[in-house]
Amino acid sequence: MNKPYNHTKATLALAKASFRSIMRSPSAVVFTLAFPLIFILVFGFLGGGGIKVDLAIAPGSDLQNPVIKALEETAVINLVKNKSKTEIAQQLEKGNIAGVIDVRKNTVPQPAYLANVQYTSASMDKGNILKSVLNNLMFMLNTRDLKPSVAEIRESTVHGRTYRTIDFILPGQLGFSLLSTGVFGTAFVFFSLRQTLVIKRFFATPVKRASIILGEGLARIGFALLGAVFIIMIGHFFFHFTLIHGIVTVLNMLVLSIIGLIVFMGFGFVVSGIAKSESTIPPIANIITLPQFLLSGTFFSIDHFPVWLQPISRALPLTYLNDAMRQVAFEGAGLWDVKLQILIMLIWGIAIYALAVKVFKWE
Amino acid sequence: MDRNNAIISVRNLVKNYADFTAVKGLSFDVYENEIFGLLGPNGAGKTTTLEIIETLREKTSGEIIVDGFSVDHDANEIKRIIGVQLQAAGYYPNLNLVELMELFAGLYGVNIKPMEMLEKVNLQDKAKAKYKALSGGQKQRFSIATTLLNSPKIIFLDEPTTGLDPQARRNLWDLITEIRKNGTTVVITTHYMDEAEQLCDRVAFVERGEIIALDTPDNLIDQLLSRGFERTKEVKKANLEDVFINLTGKEWREG
Ligand SMILES: Nc1ncnc2c1ncn2[C@@H]1O[C@H](COP(=O)(O)OP(=O)(O)OP(=O)(O)O)[C@@H](O)[C@H]1O
Ligand SMILES: [Mg+2]
Numbered sequence: 001m002n003k004p005y006n007h008t009k010a011t012l013a014l015a016k017a018s019f020r021s022i023m024r025s026p027s028a029v030v031f032t033l034a035f036p037l038i039f040i041l042v043f044g045f046l047g048g049g050g051i052k053v054d055l056a057i058a059p060g061s062d063l064q065n066p067v068i069k070a071l072e073e074t075a076v077i078n079l080v081k082n083k084s085k086t087e088i089a090q091q092l093e094k095g096n097i098a099g100v101i102d103v104r105k106n107t108v109p110q111p112a113y114l115a116n117v118q119y120t121s122a123s124m125d126k127g128n129i130l131k132s133v134l135n136n137l138m139f140m141l142n143t144r145d146l147k148p149s150v151a152e153i154r155e156s157t158v159h160g161r162t163y164r165t166i167d168f169i170l171p172g173q174l175g176f177s178l179l180s181t182g183v184f185g186t187a188f189v190f191f192s193l194r195q196t197l198v199i200k201r202f203f204a205t206p207v208k209r210a211s212i213i214l215g216e217g218l219a220r221i222g223f224a225l226l227g228a229v230f231i232i233m234i235g236h237f238f239f240h241f242t243l244i245h246g247i248v249t250v251l252n253m254l255v256l257s258i259i260g261l262i263v264f265m266g267f268g269f270v271v272s273g274i275a276k277s278e279s280t281i282p283p284i285a286n287i288i289t290l291p292q293f294l295l296s297g298t299f300f301s302i303d304h305f306p307v308w309l310q311p312i313s314r315a316l317p318l319t320y321l322n323d324a325m326r327q328v329a330f331e332g333a334g335l336w337d338v339k340l341q342i343l344i345m346l347i348w349g350i351a352i353y354a355l356a357v358k359v360f361k362w363e
Numbered sequence: 364m365d366r367n368n369a370i371i372s373v374r375n376l377v378k379n380y381a382d383f384t385a386v387k388g389l390s391f392d393v394y395e396n397e398i399f400g401l402l403g404p405n406g407a408g409k410t411t412t413l414e415i416i417e418t419l420r421e422k423t424s425g426e427i428i429v430d431g432f433s434v435d436h437d438a439n440e441i442k443r444i445i446g447v448q449l450q451a452a453g454y455y456p457n458l459n460l461v462e463l464m465e466l467f468a469g470l471y472g473v474n475i476k477p478m479e480m481l482e483k484v485n486l487q488d489k490a491k492a493k494y495k496a497l498s499g500g501q502k503q504r505f506s507i508a509t510t511l512l513n514s515p516k517i518i519f520l521d522e523p524t525t526g527l528d529p530q531a532r533r534n535l536w537d538l539i540t541e542i543r544k545n546g547t548t549v550v551i552t553t554h555y556m557d558e559a560e561q562l563c564d565r566v567a568f569v570e571r572g573e574i575i576a577l578d579t580p581d582n583l584i585d586q587l588l589s590r591g592f593e594r595t596k597e598v599k600k601a602n603l604e605d606v607f608i609n610l611t612g613k614e615w616r617e618g
Binding site: 198206 | 417419439442443445447449451452453454455456457458462463465466467468469470471472509513
């Protein structure tokens with residue numbers, strides 16, 4: 001009787017119970033897995049229809065050459081013709097177009113053409129897509145006509161990867177899955193445990209409040225990570241989702257998932273505290289999740305949004321989770337490379353937990 | 364049995380809910396290893412009093428010592444040595460009884476065999492059932508099983524037999540007697556006077572937050588008789604409950 005009470009054991013017992021309960025709850029499974037998977041399947045089968053990269057053709061560029069022809073046939077690329085130099089410069093600056101290409105007949109016989117490409121720092125993610133597409137294209141053109149090389153691209157930092165729709169869609173769906181699990185799951189669980197007096201019975205045992213929060217949190221993180229791994233695997237093996245450094249990339253994505261989920265759970269605690277009844281949870285939670293679902297680059301890059309909307313998008317935590325996920329998965333960034341995104345999520349985390357501490361109710 | 368060794372002592376307990384005073388200066392002792400009953404009409408303040416002793420509610424004023432620990436400073440020590448059956452409580456959703464027992468074992472920091480605990484209240488056949496799928500009486504029995512997990516020194520039972528059939532009630536009396544025999548002190552509330560008479564060593568009658576009588580059931584009955592009380596109708600040697608038990612047998616019901 002005198003041996004000290006074991007808080008770790010209590011926390012783990014709770015985590016285990018909660019995990020079992022989540023796994024048996026249909027709504028949790030639907031929100032975390034089914035919805036994201038449906039979107040992934042839809043976009044996965046739709047193929048390249050998702051993203052367009054605008055590429056301007058410089059005035060005076062040669063138009064009748066295999067490079068331009070191939071670009072015209074590339075679904076991802078949208079060629080912008082007949083623009084003046086100044087127009088192009090302006091649009092490049094705003095990031096409305098991802099780059100400008102200038103193809104010239106070569107003065108020496110090999111290669112036949114030279115292509116000058118200029119990217120813009122205002123649209124780096126598009127620029128990277130463009131680089132991959134061009135590189136891929138050049139490789140194909142050059143190997144198809146084995147004789148004299150058709151063209152050579154004067155470009156140094158090119159990765160030989162194809163940017164597929166899935167590479168954009170999957171991180172967004174993963175982010176949204178984490179958002180809904182974090183907000184809805186946490187809000188419902190704590191509200192109903194309080195309402196059905198489960199927490200009251202817990203309080204009659206020596207368990208600490210921190211253990212209850214921690215146990216629930218661990219279970220939810222465990223569940224969400226399982227979901228994340230599942231989504232990533234489906235994407236990778238069925239739709240060629242790019243994982244540059246393989247397992248390391250997956251691990252980095254999971255670390256990002258944990259950070260994101262912890263932040264989103266903070267919203268869940270707030271919702272469970274301010275909801276007056278079980279039926280008011282979904283509307284309140286939707287106020288938090290829907291704008292992020294629409295504005296955080298889940299389906300479309302936020303660069304496509306009207307300029308006035310972009311600052312709002314850039315204020316939302318999911319935007320940074322999505323952004324970090326895409327950089328890690330497709331561009332092979334390490335966690336340190338996305339430290340800015342992580343920092344912004346952490347700032348959100350601190351703010352939301354400060355609020356949660358104020359509004360959370362135990363009874 | 365040492366009748367003078369108080370394991371719980373309550374002094375001048377007052378509880379206000381906003382501007383309503385639910386408990387008005389209660390004082391009583393519960394002796395070690397006795398079965399102590401709190402009786403009284405609905406809203407008298409029984410549950411309030413119990414839950415303050417269990418450290419689940421804040422008191423307004425007064426002093427409470429449980430096995431040497433003060434509810435003000437040692438709530439966690441008290442929680443470790445008591446078992447609590449709440450009048451209204453819920454259990455974690457989507458878990459079966461064995462899993463719930465494992466959860467509580469973790470929360471109390473003890474190692475138990477879930478099946479053995481369930482056997483104590485004859486629920487071994489429902490081990491894989493969800494709490495929600497139990498009948499009212501089975502829920503009560505499960506609730507009691509969770510109070511025994513940490514081999515407590517004191518258990519608090521708030522209307523444990525409400526909703527039970529006569530057999531289950533009797534079997535629960537046997538269980539409570541058994542628990543007491545193992546050295547545990549029992550504090551119980553009930554609205555069944557036959558139960559209190561049968562089980563309790565001493566009972567306190569609470570009305571509107573005040574104790575109006577506290578003694579052994581025998582003494583209280585004798586006092587009433589000495590005041591010249593007589594039943595209006597002579598009772599037969601058996602009652603309808605005896606008929607029920609006689610017709611349906613003594614065993615626990617599973618269904
Ligand atoms: N949380 C609360 N807020 C306000 N008033 C309360 C609260 N809990 C109990 N009360 C009031 O305090 C009084 C005592 O309630 P309590 O639950 O202690 O009664 P009880 O003796 O257990 O009754 P019962 O036999 O019906 O279980 C009641 O008048 C009740 O309305
Ligand atoms: Mg009561």
